[in-house]
Amino acid sequence: MTKAKSLKLVVLVSGRGSNLQAIIDASEKKTIQSQIIHVISNKEGVLSLERCQKHGIPYSVIPSKGKERDVFFDEVLNKVKSLNPDLIVLAGFMKILPEKFVKAFENQIINIHPSLLPKFTGLNAQKQALEAGETKTGCTVHFVDEGCDTGPVILQKEIEIDPKDTEETLSARLLPVEHECFVEAILKLENQELF
Ligand code: GRF
Numbered sequence: 001m002t003k004a005k006s007l008k009l010v011v012l013v014s015g016r017g018s019n020l021q022a023i024i025d026a027s028e029k030k031t032i033q034s035q036i037i038h039v040i041s042n043k044e045g046v047l048s049l050e051r052c053q054k055h056g057i058p059y060s061v062i063p064s065k066g067k068e069r070d071v072f073f074d075e076v077l078n079k080v081k082s083l084n085p086d087l088i089v090l091a092g093f094m095k096i097l098p099e100k101f102v103k104a105f106e107n108q109i110i111n112i113h114p115s116l117l118p119k120f121t122g123l124n125a126q127k128q129a130l131e132a133g134e135t136k137t138g139c140t141v142h143f144v145d146e147g148c149d150t151g152p153v154i155l156q157k158e159i160e161i162d163p164k165d166t167e168e169t170l171s172a173r174l175l176p177v178e179h180e181c182f183v184e185a186i187l188k189l190e191n192q193e194l195f
Contacts, residue, residue, distance in 0.1 A: 017048030022179030121149035141185035
C-alpha cells in the first residue's frame with residue numbers, strides 16, 4: 001500500500017466556511033495528513049476569515065466585487081501559483097472558474113456540491129431536489145472542470161429526504177454529511193497517486 005501523502009491545500013471560500021472548518025479540524029486532529037497553507041476569500045468580513053485567524057492560517061482577501069471577471073481570476077491565479085499547492089479546494093466558493101484557471105491546475109481542483117451530481121447543478125441544489133420530489137439527495141466532491149458542477153466524481157454521500165423537509169431542514173441535515181464527505185475525499189486523494 002502506498003503511504004498517505006501530505007498535500008499542501010489552498011482553500012477558496014466566499015462565506016460561512018463550515019466546510020473549511022471541517023478541513024481545519026481534520027488537519028489539526030491528523031485525520032488527514034494534509035495542511036491548509038493558505039485561504040483565499042473573494043469577500044471581506046466573512047466568517048471563514050475569522051476561522052483562519054482563530055487557527056493561525058494565512059489568508060488573503062481578493063475582492064471580486066466591481067472587478068472584471070478576467071481581472072479577478074488573474075489575481076487569484078497568480079496568488080495560487082505563488083503558493084504552489086498540491087490541491088485547490090473550493091469550499092463554498094461561489095464562482096465558476098474560467099478555463100485558463102482549470103487548465104493551469106488540471107486534476108488539482110476539487111469542489112463540494114450539495115446534491116448527488118449530475119443531478120441539480122448550480123444554486124439552491126437542496127431546493128431543486130425538493131421541488132423535483134426526490135426521496136433522497138446528498139452531496140458530491142468532484143474534480144473541477146470548465147463546467148458548473150460537472151467534473152469527475154471523487155465521492156458522494158446520500159441522505160433520505162423526509163416528506164416534511166423544507167429547504168432549511170434539508171440543508172441543515174446535509175451540512176454535517178458534506179463535512180464528512182470533504183474530509184473522506186481528501187483522504188482518498190492522499191492515498192492515491194492522482195496527481
Ligand atoms: C455548502 O452547502 C457547499 O456544498 C456549497 O456551499 C455551501 C457552503 O457552506 N457549495 P460553507 O461556507 O462551507 O459553510
